[in-house]
Amino acid sequence: MKFYNAAAPSPRRVRIFLAEKGVKLPREDLDLQEGATRTPEFLAKNSLGGTPVLELDDGTVLTESMAICRYIESLHPEPALLGTDDLDAAKVEMWNRRMEIEIFSTLGSIAQHSFEFFADKVEQVPAFAEVQKRTAVRKWQWLDGELADGRPYIAGDRFSVADITGMAALMVGDFVGVEIPATFSHVNRWNDGMRSRASWSA
């Protein structure tokens, strides 16, 4: 098995997932700035040219960070990061999608519409990046309201992949310079907790 990794938010979701499970995989680190995922060899593995990619020993290739996490969970069930029973798994899925769609994607679109790296990958609209900076603050405010019930983690009482997606979003927020306002005390409590986990630096 081989994990194709890069210094970027999506592969970081998998790195954190692996670190939380205490699993180490053979890994190749790719330099995105050098276009290492845009070679014919890599595009044959992932036609979208993105990381993470997990290549199995029989040649099967998995792309998409969540698909890779799901496969890793099947091999290493503990600690359960995708839910402990059917209802819990549904709640984790619900919150993971909310974190991905509402927070991670909003912050990611700021980078996509303003960073030179994306200039040849998306049709950039710089004004949209500015709109999304304001939108991101509103999304954090929404999450603050959700976490006002005092729960320690995004999906409830247990750390889950929804928190990991949130951790990746925090990293994107650092990149694009969107800070969580100090008045959002509940999100900041969660933010502090995530940054103090050993897996934060994975």
Ligand SMILES: N[C@@H](CCC(=O)N[C@@H](CS)C(=O)NCC(=O)O)C(=O)O
């Ligand atoms: N939806 C995919 C996103 C994959 C993706 O966009 N990966 C980025 C890093 S965050 C990448 O490797 N980009 C390299 C490129 O586009 O050349 C996932 O969750 O795995």
